Amino acid sequence: MNDDIILEKKRLRSEIRSSMRSLSESYIADSNRGIFENLSLLPEFLNSKVFFAFYSVGAEPDTHKIIELALKMGKTVALPRCYGNGRMDAAIIKSLAEMEEGAYNIPAPTLSAPVISPVEIDFALIPALAFDKKGFRLGQGGGYYDRFLEEAGFFAVGIVRSKFFIDSVPVEPHDSRLGCIVTEKEIARLV
Numbered sequence: 001m002n003d004d005i006i007l008e009k010k011r012l013r014s015e016i017r018s019s020m021r022s023l024s025e026s027y028i029a030d031s032n033r034g035i036f037e038n039l040s041l042l043p044e045f046l047n048s049k050v051f052f053a054f055y056s057v058g059a060e061p062d063t064h065k066i067i068e069l070a071l072k073m074g075k076t077v078a079l080p081r082c083y084g085n086g087r088m089d090a091a092i093i094k095s096l097a098e099m100e101e102g103a104y105n106i107p108a109p110t111l112s113a114p115v116i117s118p119v120e121i122d123f124a125l126i127p128a129l130a131f132d133k134k135g136f137r138l139g140q141g142g143g144y145y146d147r148f149l150e151e152a153g154f155f156a157v158g159i160v161r162s163k164f165f166i167d168s169v170p171v172e173p174h175d176s177r178l179g180c181i182v183t184e185k186e187i188a189r190l191v
Helices: 002-021 025-041 064-072 144-150
Strands: 050-052 076-082 088-093 099-101 107-109 123-126 130-132 155-159 180-182 187-189
Touching: 025 064, 025 155, 025 180, 064 076, 076 107, 076 144, 088 107, 088 144
Parallel strands: 050 076, 050 123, 123 155, 155 180
Antiparallel strands: 076 088, 099 107, 180 187
């Protein structure tokens, strides 16, 4: 059974990545704008003091604008710094200009950036290729966020374009479920 789930995840990842490559620039721009607007209205974001986000690349929903807003609001902002075996730290930044090339060629905080514990975070943005209507995520497959979420006591929000907010994703026992998903069209509170 587990092998079937793994194969289904692999198939769905491939399908979604292909769909992402065909998104129009206008859809991406409109979607980014709507996701930012919805995120910036969330009371949990507005009231947070320690904000964790990921540095978006490619066709992922843009996080740079919300990171800049969090910095302007005086929040402590942390981004992931990834290591082997699906492990990552939350490292504090003062500016997006402080980033350097990290794992998978994704910009990451410098090695000298101070690290905070996940228990210090009160609001986190979580990436995925897709989320389902129950809050389960289909990630890239490295397990970084599943491990990170195990330690979480923070309010975690999944962000995804509405085209990839789907009915269901294959789920394994270690997969984490989020209680809030934000798309350009909605703020879905699931618990």
